Amino acid sequence: MNILYILFLVSFVSSKKVFIDNDGLSALQVLFPLKAGWEIVGISGSFGSSSAVDSMGAGYDVLKTYNLTSCIPHYLGAQQPLLRNQQTFDYWQDMFGELIWQGGFSHSYQDTYSWDNFTYNDSIPGALAMIEAVKANKDTDPVYIWAAGMMTTVAQAISLYPNLVNESAGLYIMGGYFDTQYAAASGTPIVNDINTDINLIQDPEAAQIVLTADWNELVIGANVTNYLVPSQELYDRLIDKAHGFTTIEDDPYFGELSALLATGNYTENTSEEKLPFWDEVVTAFMVWPDLIEDSSDFSVAVDTSFYSPFYGNLRIWGHDYAPKGVKTGNATIINKITDSRFYDLLVDTYFEDWRQYCSVKGPVELDY
Template identity: 75%
Template sequence: MVQIKFSVAVASILGLTTAKKVFIDNDGLAPLQVLFPLAAGWEVLGISTSFGSSSVVDAAGTAFDILQTYNLSSCIPHYVGAQQPLLRTQDTFDAWQSLFGELVWQGAFASFYEDTYTWDNFTYNETLPGAIAMVEAVKANKDTDPVYIYAAGMMTTVAQAISIYPNLVKEAAGLYIMGGYFDQQYAAATGPSIVNDINTDINLMQDPEAAQIVLTANWSQIYIGANVTNYLVPSQALYDILINKAGGLSVLEDTPYFEFVSNLVATGNYSENTSEQTLPFWDEVVSAFMVWPDLIESTTNFSVAVDTSFYSPFYGSLRIWGADYAPKGAITGNATIVNKINDDKFYDLLVSTYFQDWRQYCEVGGPVALAGYE
């Protein structure tokens, strides 16, 4: 059930976090992935956009639109990250599917994928590739306020950064990733296509080698969203709260600042979309518990690795073991997998964050009250 308890739940959790820094890499940025850290008092040092669920140009175009809508471009630099996986190609992606079955969601590898943007539609910081920008951000802050890395798409850009600067894993504060589902075979095999989709780990499967490099590096901490990110989904109750708080559906649809809220509501009963198009808050959930760790209610520590055997039905899947049972002949990493968060607080934070005015953030260093929604 979605509830709004701003005076207690949101106000109290906002006060738990001291200023921290994060660098974000994604293949399809979500607004709250940027706004949640800012709401918690964190500094977003940069965003890199990469190939994966979207083509590189579409990932970059989406990020540009988000930064423009919230007027954040002047203080959050935007770079282009990995433009292709380390090893995987369209041909090997298709060959693997022929051997082991087609994925419902194939991202930018889908045969029917067409770019929405062109490079002429937007601008970005062309002075550095995303991996170099990530390295520079970590190096510049390692002695004062170490940077967290949040990777919510393929791990390729992070793997590139590690290859360029191995000390990244020691000098960063830690790594958070969206992905790493496990034990989902039955649900994927027996459910409708949407269930198959949300139980397919495309972020790791599009570049398994990069994922293995990143997840087995010697980070001070790794947090994996994994299965918990599938459980928080839009609902009619949430749509109603957003619409009522805005003052009506027409206000959402006619106000440019509410574009992304309107897009969210359009996945519900106020459009002709079906449940097949109503996806979980994947990236947003990890962003939220990264900056508000008080949201986390249950975690488990595992030894982890990614299957990098091409002739395996689990190629690109996360494998987990208890520490005492991890394989001795394979490279593994140590990770904390989040099992449960406080759902009500997450939804409260979602609503409160969307109804603040971020357009003056770069000037004043924080959100201001949104006129008419104080």
């Protein structure tokens, strides 16, 4: 057998596949898997921290910037939670306190995009696309599901096709903070925001369905994602690598990086521009598990009692002490990763040229 063909087979067998659902896609959530040799079999944009149209628009912008629209299909995910709506969201806040970040439920929220600003695959909804991707690869290379917003799209898929849980490779999620009540209550607005688990709070029922399903693997980012944040040191590294801030400002290819840097001066940037690398961190340790330095296994559930101040919060127990009257799931919670390597990967990935990926299946040297 031809040695090149053997190497191709080895590469194929060792590849991984992932379907991503998010409420506002970031560049590295796409580029990290590609850099690690994974295949993204689909992306869906859902309501959550953004409106559905804005989630789809943000996803389209990432795919267009890196010329990935021809090989990564883009679908519309859940446009609303399973049960929660604007009225019940407001009523719960009246009872138990107002959230700093309300995402698409904020009364002041205004759409940035309109539906005619972009194109996407509208042949099937995101939940069905997720199911089809899992079914198509279950016997050869099972698909990981990566849910970085509400769990609604995944819950829809489970409802339509319960075998999704055991035919997929597993589920990674962004969210699941715990032991953050003091920080949220005593900190500044941005500290409160960072310690509020909006991804679960916006659709607690979907989160409970998803996190207590019998996944082959369930990995939760949780608190660790709050610890890796932008800084002036990181900005300076990125600017130095580009040989100046104007290079980043003037080149459309660096549009996503420019949005991260904003002014290039950390102290001048807004609170939103200083948010942690939530989705990026989970993406990184999903595709490079050797980044993980410490993790714990717990029984988990989501509080779905509407008349509870912890409605939509993750609850964790040691397996021997989990409640018997509540359905729980088994999850691995990541406690620590190698911070320095994460930042190295971030810098390197932004300065690779991904615009030929759909034809060459990898980055090429970036000329800047």
